[in-house]
Amino acid sequence: MEDQVEEIELKPVTVRRTFTLRNNVARQVAVNFMPSRQIPYGTLRLRRSNSDSEALLAGGADSERQADIIVREMEQLQRLMEDNPVSEELRREALRDLPQGLTMKRTVRAKLSASVSLRSKHRPISFYKRLKYRISFAMKKGRDRISELIFSIEPWHEAIRHVEGQFGSAVGSYFHFLRWLFAINLLLAMLLVCFVVVPQVLHDQENNNKTGSMGFLDFVSGKGGFEDSVLFYGHYHWGDVSALGPLTYNMPFAYFFTMFSLYFFFFAILCYRTAYSYRRNFIEIAGGLSNVFATKVFCGWDFGIVSQHAASLNASSIYNEFKELLSEQNKKHVTMSLCRRVCQYMVNVAVTLCVLALVAALQYGLWQLLALDTQLQHWEIFVSLIITFVIALCPLLFNLIVRVEYYKARTALYVTLARTGLLDISTLTLLLVYWSQSGTPCWESAVGRETYRLVLLDSLVSLFLLPLVEFARGFIFKMSSSSSSTGPEFNLSYNSLTLVYNQGVVWVGAAWCPLLPAALALKFLLLFYVKRECALRACQPARKVWRAAQTQTVLYMLVTLSLFVTLFAIGSLFLRGSSEWCGPFMKYSAVWGVVSEGVLRLPDRPVLHALLAFLTRPGVIAFLFLSLCVATYLMRARARAQRSMVGILRRMLVLQAKDKDFLLAAIDKVSNGEWLYNPREEDQSADSHTLKYLQEVRKPSNAAYHFDVTRLNHSEPRPHRAETRPHRPHSHHVATRRTSEDGDTDSSFSWQGSATCLNNTNDDKLE
Amino acid sequence: MGNKIVTFTEQQLEDYQDCTFFTRKEILRVFKRFREVNPDLVPKRMTENQAHTIAVPVEEIEKLPELKENPFKRRICQVFSHDGSGNLTFEDFLDMMSVFSEAAPRDIKAWYAFRIYDLDDDMYIGREDLLEATRLLTKGELHPQERDEIVASVLDEADVDGDGRLSFMDFEHVVVRAPDFLSTFHIRV
Numbered sequence: 001m002e003d004q005v006e007e008i009e010l011k012p013v014t015v016r017r018t019f020t021l022r023n024n025v026a027r028q029v030a031v032n033f034m035p036s037r038q039i040p041y042g043t044l045r046l047r048r049s050n051s052d053s054e055a056l057l058a059g060g061a062d063s064e065r066q067a068d069i070i071v072r073e074m075e076q077l078q079r080l081m082e083d084n085p086v087s088e089e090l091r092r093e094a095l096r097d098l099p100q101g102l103t104m105k106r107t108v109r110a111k112l113s114a115s116v117s118l119r120s121k122h123r124p125i126s127f128y129k130r131l132k133y134r135i136s137f138a139m140k141k142g143r144d145r146i147s148e149l150i151f152s153i154e155p156w157h158e159a160i161r162h163v164e165g166q167f168g169s170a171v172g173s174y175f176h177f178l179r180w181l182f183a184i185n186l187l188l189a190m191l192l193v194c195f196v197v198v199p200q201v202l203h204d205q206e207n208n209n210k211t212g213s214m215g216f217l218d219f220v221s222g223k224g225g226f227e228d229s230v231l232f233y234g235h236y237h238w239g240d241v242s243a244l245g246p247l248t249y250n251m252p253f254a255y256f257f258t259m260f261s262l263y264f265f266f267f268a269i270l271c272y273r274t275a276y277s278y279r280r281n282f283i284e285i286a287g288g289l290s291n292v293f294a295t296k297v298f299c300g301w302d303f304g305i306v307s308q309h310a311a312s313l314n315a316s317s318i319y320n321e322f323k324e325l326l327s328e329q330n331k332k333h334v335t336m337s338l339c340r341r342v343c344q345y346m347v348n349v350a351v352t353l354c355v356l357a358l359v360a361a362l363q364y365g366l367w368q369l370l371a372l373d374t375q376l377q378h379w380e381i382f383v384s385l386i387i388t389f390v391i392a393l394c395p396l397l398f399n400l401i402v403r404v405e406y407y408k409a410r411t412a413l414y415v416t417l418a419r420t421g422l423l424d425i426s427t428l429t430l431l432l433v434y435w436s437q438s439g440t441p442c443w444e445s446a447v448g449r450e451t452y453r454l455v456l457l458d459s460l461v462s463l464f465l466l467p468l469v470e471f472a473r474g475f476i477f478k479m480s481s482s483s484s485s486t487g488p489e490f491n492l493s494y495n496s497l498t499l500v501y502n503q504g505v506v507w508v509g510a511a512w513c514p515l516l517p518a519a520l521a522l523k524f525l526l527l528f529y530v531k532r533e534c535a536l537r538a539c540q541p542a543r544k545v546w547r548a549a550q551t552q553t554v555l556y557m558l559v560t561l562s563l564f565v566t567l568f569a570i571g572s573l574f575l576r577g578s579s580e581w582c583g584p585f586m587k588y589s590a591v592w593g594v595v596s597e598g599v600l601r602l603p604d605r606p607v608l609h610a611l612l613a614f615l616t617r618p619g620v621i622a623f624l625f626l627s628l629c630v631a632t633y634l635m636r637a638r639a640r641a642q643r644s645m646v647g648i649l650r651r652m653l654v655l656q657a658k659d660k661d662f663l664l665a666a667i668d669k670v671s672n673g674e675w676l677y678n679p680r681e682e683d684q685s686a687d688s689h690t691l692k693y694l695q696e697v698r699k700p701s702n703a704a705y706h707f708d709v710t711r712l713n714h715s716e717p718r719p720h721r722a723e724t725r726p727h728r729p730h731s732h733h734v735a736t737r738r739t740s741e742d743g744d745t746d747s748s749f750s751w752q753g754s755a756t757c758l759n760n761t762n763d764d765k766l767e
Numbered sequence: 768m769g770n771k772i773v774t775f776t777e778q779q780l781e782d783y784q785d786c787t788f789f790t791r792k793e794i795l796r797v798f799k800r801f802r803e804v805n806p807d808l809v810p811k812r813m814t815e816n817q818a819h820t821i822a823v824p825v826e827e828i829e830k831l832p833e834l835k836e837n838p839f840k841r842r843i844c845q846v847f848s849h850d851g852s853g854n855l856t857f858e859d860f861l862d863m864m865s866v867f868s869e870a871a872p873r874d875i876k877a878w879y880a881f882r883i884y885d886l887d888d889d890m891y892i893g894r895e896d897l898l899e900a901t902r903l904l905t906k907g908e909l910h911p912q913e914r915d916e917i918v919a920s921v922l923d924e925a926d927v928d929g930d931g932r933l934s935f936m937d938f939e940h941v942v943v944r945a946p947d948f949l950s951t952f953h954i955r956v
Contacts, residue, residue: 092785095785095786096785096786096787096788096875097872097874097875099875099878099879101847101849101858101859101862102783102786102787102819102858102859102861102862102865103819103849103856103858103859105786106782106786106858109782109785109786144790147790148790148791148792160955161955164955165832169950169951169953172955173950280949281946291924291925291941291944291945292924293917293920293921293924294921294924294925294941294942295941295942295945295947295948297897297900297901297904297917297921298880298884298938298941298942298945298948299942299945299947299948299951299952300904300951301837301838301839301904301951302951303837303867303951303952303953303954304833304951304953304954304955305836305837306832306833306835306836307836308835308836310836311836312906315838315904315905315906315908316905316908318904318905319905319906319908319909322901322905322909322913322917323913325917325920326913326916326917329916329920548947548950549946549947549949549950550946653927654927657927657928657929658929660928661928661929
């Protein structure tokens with residue numbers, strides 16, 4: 001069978017198709033009684049297939065009986081029928097996944113509950129179990145209530161729906177992302193204000209700290225009167241705050257632990273969200289065959305579209321993509337020579353190196369700019385402005401650069417995103433390193449000021465300049481009123497990158513400018529409305545369908561990555577040292593001292609100190625790192641093995657389908673009264689079995705046939721029908737029979753049997 | 768508090784929450800959309816069996832903004848209606864929105880997508896179904912022979928068991944692995 005496998009696969013497409021059609025002709029009603037034809041769909045879920053097969057076979061049974069059938073199927077699963085919260089949850093899930101109408105589901109649910117309560121054995125359960133059930137039940141209820149609360153304060157729901165209806169789900173996903181970031185920043189801001197800012201404000205009021213003069217440029221640069229304000233790190237008290245009577249509030253502890261827990265909490269949330277998104281959009285679809293046509297037909301239409309304009313655009317985009325796919329299919333596939341492929345690869349590598357060099361040069365230039373010692377009044381504002389413009393223009397530059405290279409469209413997008421992410425992260429890291437090395441008296445406040453300026457100036461660009469440009473473009477398009485050219489589209493990648501950049505700045509700056517998340521939350525609020533107006537008034541829906549889901553995963557990954565790098569950088573800075581002239585950690589040599597001296601009181605506990613010193617030795621850390629690497633490699637190896645297993649199983653599936661075809665055709669013959677016979681050696685060609693049988697059988701069986709026992713060849717060891725062996729030792733038998741009786745049926749394949757002949761020939765021939 | 772009209776009983780809301788992928792607030796939102804279709808026909812109180820007896824005719828359901836521009840709107844209504852005619856009761860409508868919501872898992876969506884694309888309702892997506900689907904998707908722009916080529920390619924790619932039409936297994940195999948399926952087969956209510 002193995003050599004036949006290859007031959008089947010190498011067949012050109014057209015022959016396979018005719019083979020299918022001819023098979024269709026041979027189908028008979030008898031075939032439809034096969035089990036797989038009865039169950040119209042065979043999914044892996046036992047519950048669904050059983051219940052629905054029964055219900056469907058019942059055909060026109062009324063809903064009561066159908067519900068009864070379904071309930072009976074579900075009762076067979078023991079785990080579902082117990083009387084505890086876990087079973088209840090399983091029942092609920094089973095109900096939800098039942099592909100029946102809602103009315104049916106309600107009936108089923110009622111019957112099921114009745115059945116469960118009938119069955120529940122009233123055995124006294126132990127106190128421990130009862131407690132466990134009650135706790136899990138309460139947790140489930142609590143979770144439901146929390147998710148309901150979150151849903152009830154869902155802002156901008158109608159607005160996003162409106163935009164989605166006009167532009168499609170891709171643009172909708174951008175606004176979703178914006179809203180999610182806004183929620184995160186709002187939460188971060190609220191927690192910081194509660195735990196860090198408010199005590200400091202109370203302390204200030206107690207001590208009546210004066211605030212300096214505040215000019216407008218001071219507002220922008222964060223210097224002057226703003227320098228020593230609640231805005232920045234340097235202002236925070238280094239001791240206890242006792243504003244409300246006898247209660248004291250240790251500021252350094254509060255500051256450190258708030259920052260620490262918030263960073264790690266949000267890192268956990270981001271990791272979870274990224275992993276979930278990655279699993280849904282990448283892993284679950286991995287290993288899929290390239291079904292371009294099928295996916296285009298079945299997933300091409302965006303069901304969320306509401307406006308007529310967007311609908312006609314969607315239709316025309318599907319039309320264009322069909323034409324593209326058809327032309328690509330009809331084009332002869334030219335395999336590129338090895339030389340050309342190497343050439344393209346070299347070009348890609350060269351351009352990537354150029355881009356890396358460009359980024360490095362930009363960082364070097366930035367460093368020099370920062371180190372430039374000018375006496376200009378507001379030099380920092382100027383530097384921040386330069387940084388903002390560079391970061392605003394670079395994605396466009398990268399977009400142009402990537403067109404020179406030889407990438408597929410999706411890969412080009414990912415490459416651009418990666419490069420822009422690299423630029424952003426390296427810029428922020430450079431700023432952090434510069435200010436911490438610069439030796440200015442209160443470098444933490446300087447970093448805070450820098451990030452504050454970046455957020456402020458970027459809002460200038462994205463809230464004012466960019467919308468102006470987009471409105472101008474939209475206006476020009478409307479004035480020119482040429483229907484052929486397409487209008488300006490909503491630039492999804494650019495806008496998403498802006499969001500990621502802003503969030504990255506906040507991750508770096510939140511430790512040293514506690515009010516920065518609040519500022520960003522406010523900025524995102526304004527940005528939502530500005531972008532919505534931009535999109536609705538100045539942009540046209542996109543012509544090409546954009547794969548929003550996978551791009552979303554990449555964006556989440558970028559945000560998580562920026563937070564990870566920030567954690568790393570800030571962690572190392574905290575371990576190193578802190579300023580001695582300002583900030584809540586003045587009294588500690590390193591910020592880590594808050595934990596080591598303050599909480600754990602290590603100087604007083606030498607044993608603990610020795611233990612921790614041992615655990616943080618390079619050897620131990622290296623060992624942990626190495627074991628992590630090994631674990632990752634093992635998991636990757638397992639994933640690869642499973643992927644190749646999927647490939648093997650898929651090939652087996654195709655082979656089983658071919659087997660099934662063969663057997664179905666054989667059943668056909670059997671039900672017609674003809675019998676299969678061993679194929680002759682000379683007749684074996686490269687065609688499959690079924691094709692051969694189709695070709696040989698000439699007529700349906702309605703004539704009286706003569707049973708000829710010799711054709712059975714009981715004496716010879718007969719090989720399995722599915723295998724083909726080169727030798728057919730009985731071929732000479734058949735040769736002698738060839739010239740006999742019926743001229744129209746090919747005697748080598750059809751039995752000729754009737755009852756009378758059976759009795760005659762049996763006695764003398766059977767030896 | 769006294770004059771508030773109770774739309775659903777507590778038992779009903781719990782039932783709906785258990786059987787669909789919606790929370791309480793979303794169920795009420797869906798009811799509001801349903802009532803907007805025909806405020807005269809749909810009463811404000813659905814505490815008795817109005818939820819599964821009062822059916823809004825299919826022509827009015829198709830005027831809903833979510834369905835108006837959809838080429839498969841008639842078939843969607845037929846699939847989700849209790850009697851196959853397209854007239855939807857509130858429970859049918861809730862079911863429809865639940866399947867199209869974001870929380871519905873992939874295989875539920877795949878099953879209903881299969882039934883929607885199976886235009887002649889024979890539990891297989893055959894050639895005629897695919898031809899009609901392509902015609903509806905492109906609003907009749909393609910030439911007949913282009914459509915034939917597309918349908919042939921689709922059958923070629925997706926039809927694993929080689930019978931010339933797509934069973935649910937074939938369809939699910941294709942669609943569950945498509946990266947866009949979840950985001951396109953989604954109506955926000």
